[in-house]
Amino acid sequence: MASQHGAPPVFNNKVVAWIDHRLPIFSYLEKEYHTFPTPRNFNYFWNFGAIATVMLVLMIVTGIVLAMNYTPNSELAFDSVERIMRDVPSGWLIRYMHMTGASFFFAAVYVHIFRGLYYGSYKAPRELLWMLGVVILLLMMATAFLGYVLPWGQMSFWGATVITNLFSAIPVVGDSIVTWLWGGFAVDNPTLNRFFALHYLLPFIIVAVVALHVVALHVHGSNNPLGIDPKGPQDTVPFHPYYTMKDGFGLTVFLIIYAAFVFFAPNSLGEPVNYVQANPLVTPNEIVPEWYLLPFYAILRSIPDKLGGVIAMFGSIALLFVLPWLDTSRVRSCTFRPIYKWFVFVLVIDVLVLGYCGAHPPEGGFVIASRLATIYYFFHFLVLLPILGKIERPLPLPPSIADAVLKKKAV
Amino acid sequence: MRRSIVSGVLALAALGMGTVAIAASDEPELKEQHWHFKGPFGTYDRAAAQRGFQVYKEVCSACHSLNLLSYRNLEQLGLNEAQVKGIAAEFQVPDIGDDGSAIERPARPSDHFKKPFPNELAAAAANGGKAPPDLSVIIKARSGGPDYVYSLLTGYVPFDQLKPEQIKEFHVTKDDNFNLYYPGHRIAMPPPLADGKVQYVDGTKNTLDQQVRDVVEFLAWASEPHLEERNRTGIRVILFLLALSGLMYAVKRQVWADQH
Numbered sequence: 001m002a003s004q005h006g007a008p009p010v011f012n013n014k015v016v017a018w019i020d021h022r023l024p025i026f027s028y029l030e031k032e033y034h035t036f037p038t039p040r041n042f043n044y045f046w047n048f049g050a051i052a053t054v055m056l057v058l059m060i061v062t063g064i065v066l067a068m069n070y071t072p073n074s075e076l077a078f079d080s081v082e083r084i085m086r087d088v089p090s091g092w093l094i095r096y097m098h099m100t101g102a103s104f105f106f107a108a109v110y111v112h113i114f115r116g117l118y119y120g121s122y123k124a125p126r127e128l129l130w131m132l133g134v135v136i137l138l139l140m141m142a143t144a145f146l147g148y149v150l151p152w153g154q155m156s157f158w159g160a161t162v163i164t165n166l167f168s169a170i171p172v173v174g175d176s177i178v179t180w181l182w183g184g185f186a187v188d189n190p191t192l193n194r195f196f197a198l199h200y201l202l203p204f205i206i207v208a209v210v211a212l213h214v215v216a217l218h219v220h221g222s223n224n225p226l227g228i229d230p231k232g233p234q235d236t237v238p239f240h241p242y243y244t245m246k247d248g249f250g251l252t253v254f255l256i257i258y259a260a261f262v263f264f265a266p267n268s269l270g271e272p273v274n275y276v277q278a279n280p281l282v283t284p285n286e287i288v289p290e291w292y293l294l295p296f297y298a299i300l301r302s303i304p305d306k307l308g309g310v311i312a313m314f315g316s317i318a319l320l321f322v323l324p325w326l327d328t329s330r331v332r333s334c335t336f337r338p339i340y341k342w343f344v345f346v347l348v349i350d351v352l353v354l355g356y357c358g359a360h361p362p363e364g365g366f367v368i369a370s371r372l373a374t375i376y377y378f379f380h381f382l383v384l385l386p387i388l389g390k391i392e393r394p395l396p397l398p399p400s401i402a403d404a405v406l407k408k409k410a411v
Numbered sequence: 412m413r414r415s416i417v418s419g420v421l422a423l424a425a426l427g428m429g430t431v432a433i434a435a436s437d438e439p440e441l442k443e444q445h446w447h448f449k450g451p452f453g454t455y456d457r458a459a460a461q462r463g464f465q466v467y468k469e470v471c472s473a474c475h476s477l478n479l480l481s482y483r484n485l486e487q488l489g490l491n492e493a494q495v496k497g498i499a500a501e502f503q504v505p506d507i508g509d510d511g512s513a514i515e516r517p518a519r520p521s522d523h524f525k526k527p528f529p530n531e532l533a534a535a536a537a538n539g540g541k542a543p544p545d546l547s548v549i550i551k552a553r554s555g556g557p558d559y560v561y562s563l564l565t566g567y568v569p570f571d572q573l574k575p576e577q578i579k580e581f582h583v584t585k586d587d588n589f590n591l592y593y594p595g596h597r598i599a600m601p602p603p604l605a606d607g608k609v610q611y612v613d614g615t616k617n618t619l620d621q622q623v624r625d626v627v628e629f630l631a632w633a634s635e636p637h638l639e640e641r642n643r644t645g646i647r648v649i650l651f652l653l654a655l656s657g658l659m660y661a662v663k664r665q666v667w668a669d670q671h
Contacts, residue, residue, distance in 0.1 A: 252655050
C-alpha cells in the first residue's frame with residue numbers, strides 16, 4: 001500500500017529540501033500522514049487510535065511536570081502531592097489532568113480494542129499490529145498501577161501490597177521474587193522509590209511500542225468497517241485533510257467529556273480512602289483497583305486458588321495475543337457475521353459484569369456471578385470463537401468499498 | 412453516528428460503574444444537604460466558612476490537627492492580612508532560636524496550623540490509643556464527603572434513646588458513643604458539638620445544625636482550596652472546546668463535501 005504513491009514530493013522551501021535530502025523526515029510525514037491512502041468509509045470508532053495517542057502525550061507532559069514537584073519518599077510523598085494541589089501554581093490542574101487522564105486514556109484504549117474486536121482488525125495481515133497493541137495494553141496496566149502507588153495513600157499502599165503479593169503464588173521462587181520487588185520485607189520506602197523510577201520509565205517504552213504499532217499499521221493500512229481491502233484509489237482518500245479533520249472533531253468531543261471530569265468531578269473516579277495517608281497498620285475495609293482494572297481483578301478473585309487466580313488473570317490478557325489464530329472466520333467485519341456480531345456484545349456485557357463484581361467484596365452472589373463471567377470470558381475465546389468461524393454463514397461481501405458507500409448513499 | 416453514540420454510552424457506563432458500585436452499602440442513607448460549593452458554579456460561602464473556622468478553632472482543634480493548612484491560607488476566606496497575623500499570633504509554635512536552643516514563639520502567617528499534639532504517639536496516648544485523624548482532606552477522604560461529615564456530626568444517639576436490639580447488635584455500653592453513620596456505630600469521639608456550644612461573633616444563631624454546616628463548609632474549603640478557580644476555569648475550557656468542536660465539525664463537513 002505504502003508503495004502505491006506517485007512521485008516523491010518536491011519541497012519549495014530550500015531549508016526543508018536540504019534537510020529532507022539528508023534526513024527524509026518531511027518526505028516521511030508527507031507520505032505517511034498526508035497522502036497516505038486511507039479507506040474512505042471509517043466511522044467514528046476509528047477516532048480512538050488518535051485520541052489514545054493524544055492522551056498518551058498528555059499523560060507524559062503532565063507527568064513530567066508532576067515529577068518536578070513530587071517527592072518519592074514514604075514520609076514525604078503524600079504531603080508533596082498535597083503541596084502540588086495547594087501551593088504549586090496550577091498544580092491542582094496538572095494533577096487532576098493526570099489523574100483523570102489515566103481513566104480517559106484507558107477508556108479510549110478500551111473503545112479502540114472493541115473496535116478491533118468488532119471489525120476483525122486483528123486478522124491477517126494485521127496480527128503483529130494487534131499483538132503490539134496487546135503489549136501496549138499490558139504496559140499501560142503496569143504503568144497505571146505503579147503510578148497509583150505514588151501518592152502513598154491507603155489504597156496506594158494496600159494495592160501495592162496485594163498486587164506484588166501475587167508473585168508469591170509462583171512455586172519455589174515466589175517469596176524471593178516478592179522480596180526482590182519490594183526491596184525489603186514489606187512495601188516501604190525502597191518500593192516507592194523503584195515504583196517511581198519505573199513509572200517514569202515505562203511511558204517512554206509505551207511510546208516506542210506505539211511507534212512500532214504505527215509502523216505496522218502503515219504497512220497494510222487501516223482496516224475499515226466493511227473489513228475488505230481497498231482495491232484502488234476510488235476506495236481511499238488521503239489521510240490529510242480527510243482524517244486529520246475527522247480525528248480532530250472526534251478528539252475535541254472526547255476532550256469535552258474529559259474536561260467535564262477534570263474540572264467538575266475529578267475525584268469521582270477514584271477511591272476516597274486514597275486521601276488518607278498510607279498506614280501499614282490499618283487495612284482499608286476493601287482493597288479495590290481503579291475501575292479500568294476491575295474486570296481483571298474479578299477474574300483473579302474468582303478462582304479459589306491463588307496461583308490459579310494469577311494464571312487466569314494473566315491468561316485473560318495472554319489470550320488476546322493468540323486471538324488472530326483463535327478466530328477461524330475469514331470474514332473480518334462483524335457487519336457480515338450475523339451470529340458472531342451478537343456474541344461480541346455478549347462479551348462486552350460479560351466484561352462489564354466482571355468489572356461490577358470486581359468492585360464488590362467477593363461474597364454471596366458476586367462470587368457466583370464473577371465465576372460464571374470468568375468461565376464465559378474464556379469460553380468465548382477458546383470455544384465459541386474457533387467453532388463459530390466454521391459454522392457461521394457470513395453475509396455476501398460487497399465488491400468494493402466505493403461500491404458499498406455509493407449504494408448506501410443511493411438508498 | 413448511532414454506533415458512536417452507543418460506544419459513548421458504553422464507555423460512560425464503564426466509567427460510572429466504579430462509583431456506583433462503591434456507593435452501594437448497607438450503612439444508613441446519608442442526610443443529603445444543599446451545599447454552597449456543589450456543582451459547576453459552586454463557590455464557598457465565606458461567612459459560613461469563617462464561622463466554621465471559629466468552630467474548628469474553639470472545638471475541633473483540641474484534638475484534630477489541620478497539618479496541610481497555613482494561617483496565610485485564611486486570607487482566601489476573606490480575612491485581611493492583619494486579622495490573619497492576629498490569629499496566628501495567638502498560637503505559640505516550637506522553633507529553634509539563634510543560639511540553637513529549642514524555643515517557642517508566636518506563630519506567623521507562613522506557619523502551618525499548630526498541631527494539638529507534638530506527634531502521633533502523643534495524640535494516640537491522649538485519645539485512648541488511636542490518634543484523631545487530621546482534617547486537612549477529610550471531606551475528600553470519606554465517601555459521601557460533606558454529607559458524610561454532616562451526618563456523622565449530627566448522627567449521635569444518646570444511650571437511653573437506643574433500641575434494645577441496637578444495644579445488643581453493636582455491643583453498646585453506657586460509656587460508648589453511638590453514631591448512626593459511623594461504620595460499626597461505636598465511635599471514640601464523644602459528640603463534639605451541641606446547640607449553643609460556640610458563641611458566633613457575627614450573631615448567627617448557634618444551633619447544632621448551623622455549627623455543623625459551618626464547620627463542614629470550612630473543612631470542604633480546607634480539602635479543596637482551589638475549587639472556585641477550578642470551576643471558573645472549567646466553564647471557560649468547556650465553552651472553548653464546544654466552540655472548537657463546532658468549528659471542527661464545520662471544517663470536517665466542508666472537507667468531506669466532495670466525497671459525498
